[in-house]
Amino acid sequence: MACTAEGVAAALRAAAEVIAEHRTELVDLDRAIGDADHGENLSRGFTAIVSALETAVPETPAGVVKLAATTLISKVGGAAGPLYGTAFLRASAKLGDAAEIDVPLLLDALRAALEGVQARGKAVGGDATMVDALIPALSAAEGAADGTIADVLTAAADGADRGAESTVDLIPRKGRASYLGERAVGHMDPGARSTALLLRAFAEAAR
Amino acid sequence: MACTAEGVAAALRAAAEVIAEHRTELVDLDRAIGDADHGENLSRGFTAIVSALETAVPETPAGVVKLAATTLISKVGGAAGPLYGTAFLRASAKLGDAAEIDVPLLLDALRAALEGVQARGKAVGGDATMVDALIPALSAAEGAADGTIADVLTAAADGADRGAESTVDLIPRKGRASYLGERAVGHMDPGARSTALLLRAFAEAAR
Amino acid sequence: MKKIINDPAAVVAESLRGLAVAHADLLRVRDDPALVVRADAPVAGKVAVVSGGGSGHEPLHGGFVGPGMLDAAVPGPVFTSPTPDAVQGAIAATTGPAGALLIVKNYTGDVLNFETAAELAAAEDLDVRSVVIDDDVAVKDSTFTAGRRGVGGTVLLEKIAGAAAERGDALDAVEALARKAIGQVRSIGVALSAPTVPHAGEPSFDLGPDEIEFGIGIHGEPGRERIPAEPADALVARMVEAVVSDLPFESGDKVLLFTNSMGGTPQLELYLAHGIAERLLAERGILVERRLVGPYITSLEMQGISLTLLKLDDELTQLWDAPVRTPALRWGI
Amino acid sequence: MKKIINDPAAVVAESLRGLAVAHADLLRVRDDPALVVRADAPVAGKVAVVSGGGSGHEPLHGGFVGPGMLDAAVPGPVFTSPTPDAVQGAIAATTGPAGALLIVKNYTGDVLNFETAAELAAAEDLDVRSVVIDDDVAVKDSTFTAGRRGVGGTVLLEKIAGAAAERGDALDAVEALARKAIGQVRSIGVALSAPTVPHAGEPSFDLGPDEIEFGIGIHGEPGRERIPAEPADALVARMVEAVVSDLPFESGDKVLLFTNSMGGTPQLELYLAHGIAERLLAERGILVERRLVGPYITSLEMQGISLTLLKLDDELTQLWDAPVRTPALRWGI
């Protein structure tokens, strides 16, 4: 699928389906070390994105990503809402008025997304947050820069999976799980898991 | 044991022990069809009787029974407090200034006790209350009027046991269990059970 | 059983100590027998309004002691009616020539113990009257039961009788108003879980994960029937129907709607239920003119709610609105 | 899960409908985004005091909207911080030239969403300040955590800031007073059972039959440690020690003691705990001059309590005593 506005919209719709399927899993991960709402929050947000796209699909990829950003910011709440919202917002800023996303643009957008999350949430790698999925996702994506958009996103998703897995052994230092300290060890961070799920959905959609 | 003031006091002490031993059983019976306090209420009352008797044992059987009555009235509360209190109060009135209780006096006292409970609580036989233990207790006692005090009390206890057993199949019409209607069928009335326990304790003490 | 207590036998006394120190401006607590008495009792020339019953229903009754409501509350052990001498103590601490009104919930134990106390007070030439409240529509009122139980309506009755006494009504008038209120109030309760009495140590009844006890009493005594769990809309409709059809309340009636938590219900759910009840009453043309929402007559940690409807007239409305200052209800002062 | 709800996704909206109809004299509820706004907002010339956060902690925050306390509350979904546009809506509905103070509990989500809203308001030339309350001593305040959580102190802060705004203080003064209160308030919570979030359908954590979570947060997030159940005397002593030693509170200090139910605790136990806390503070020479006892910041049906101590001075005492009229706190009017 080409990475046009319509292609990005399709990827977001696919992501919404994946989030809905994994809603309970994300709630349960958050129940273990947080407050049991991450799956509910994201599924509320992505359902709203799908509705928004039904009304009208913006003309550029940047427009679609920005619509996703503002919808997430106004519908998700909690920590994940502003963080994912900022990620999408910063990514959309990078996309400019391009009619189609190519690999360099995609990498720029991913970089901007990670920077945005870190600027807002002040988490670094190893704090057991979504940042631990985004960092390896980005470097894997950069390593696959020679491939297609689908290749890049697949590499990113693989990296995010590894990153999410790595949070199991970490002591959380940001967000609600940080209150648990060592008692959180053994649990995967829900935000890292949702990042991996989203990137996988985008990769599948790009095939 | 002779049925002097001291003998009656000893019987009450024995009753207090039996109630303490069966506290949980009575709570559980009451939990099933009432509010889970009958054993607690009676054990509070009989503990207080034992303490009162430690201070001074009144001179006549009537005095001892009256002390038990006023203690039950002022310590038990709930339905059982006024009902047992009235039973003991009416019995003590019958005992007059006798130095020792003989069989005719005992039967008079038992009759007065039953009448007192019925006057206060307005329950008749078949309502699934302590009255259903007291009625067969009294008639069995009257049937054993030729025997000793111990024989009469043993007959009364046997009658009360049968009476308590009979409440299992009854639909309660008085007290808290009446709210349950048919759903109370299959459960023994806690007050009938405690009546049987008390009479058995008195009978054993009279041996 | 996990509870924030020391000794099950001392729960009531220790809790009253906390009440006393938290509300020293309003009330005094006396020990053995336990009493909660208005700080300024006896109030000269005023009819005393006294209530009481087993503990475990807080704030009922001790939380309603203060100007505009109760002169004294008599807390028995958990779920056990207090004894006559405790009631007598409350009468003695509050009652002068103007006399006293005893508010008694219709349970065998309460009725018997308060009756005895009233007899004893009469013997001392005090003018003491009793009213028995029996507002629970869950129980059939027939010769085959101990009669209807006193539940949520008790809170409203204590406020109304207390306001009448506070404004200086004579005992006849306070009693007549109380009887009027009793005639016009009806309640129904439901339980989603059982309370655990400290000395019993186990839940008072077993309820399946998908069962609701419809018509629960405030001691966890079962009521009409056990029903499968259902959405709030259906459950509240069932409750409204039970209450409205009993008096009955009719289109055009002005009412006070009291949505009560049994103790363990999240406030989120309580207001949700209240909103449904208001909507259903509006659909029937019944005019909700006053409302009370909160945990006011509870059954320890039991999850569940009750709905109480009181038919209002101008006088009852005025008495409801009158100033009150107690630990649990306060307005106007 | 057994709850008095219809659809888990509609719980907050339906509950707010009940709040609106029960307290139409005090507040209005707006939908999408959900807001609870003082009935007479915007109050001309007055600093607006706005708070909010995830729902499930009722009466916090919507139950504190009214004269003398909050101008608006922003209820998010259950346990989920509201979004910036909801906060923005509350600011827009209440804030004039005098500006607004946002009271934010220190949770990542709340801080991020309120921060964004404040930025958006600044862009519209409104003078909007935020204070972040982080009174929970259970959490180590270090770079290794998200910092201390905002818990029981929030209720006291909203009362104090609300009273300052109501008496006409300018934004600088209201903000300064709020910061002073934040500096002088400390809390600790314990849980005996877990809450069940409607959309999750299962208890938020598993606690053994003899375990207590010491240092619980108000979303059922665990705290310091899991301890074996112990008598109330020992448990409350542990809580008092945690709070007192943190500020520290010292002999001669005048304090407000707030004994809070987490939602499902019987009032009998709550007052029992309060009495113990008062005794322990007296033993330390700490002078309890004001108190608040009840379920004011809850975690759905969670059983447990929290203790909050606020160090008082004359000004804070005066602001605490000032009239307030909200669904959950009312005195003096």
Ligand SMILES: Nc1ncnc2c1ncn2[C@@H]1O[C@H](COP(=O)(O)OP(=O)(O)O)[C@@H](O)[C@H]1O
């Ligand atoms: N400071 C932060 N930086 C980056 N990610 C964070 C931060 N705080 C929380 N998160 C992410 O947010 C996720 C939790 O999101 P969610 O449950 O929706 O919000 P909340 O914690 O407010 O309930 C965590 O699993 C973590 O990945």
Ligand SMILES: Nc1ncnc2c1ncn2[C@@H]1O[C@H](COP(=O)(O)OP(=O)(O)O)[C@@H](O)[C@H]1O
């Ligand atoms: N009206 C009555 N007449 C006779 N006995 C009664 C009556 N009401 C209740 N009882 C007896 O009292 C017992 C319950 O006593 P208890 O549990 O101590 O009081 P409560 O019902 O107030 O909790 C019942 O099991 C029954 O035997």
Ligand SMILES: [Mg+2]
């Ligand atoms: Mg969460």
Ligand SMILES: [Mg+2]
């Ligand atoms: Mg009982």
Ligand SMILES: [Mg+2]
């Ligand atoms: Mg009882």
Ligand SMILES: [Mg+2]
């Ligand atoms: Mg959350």
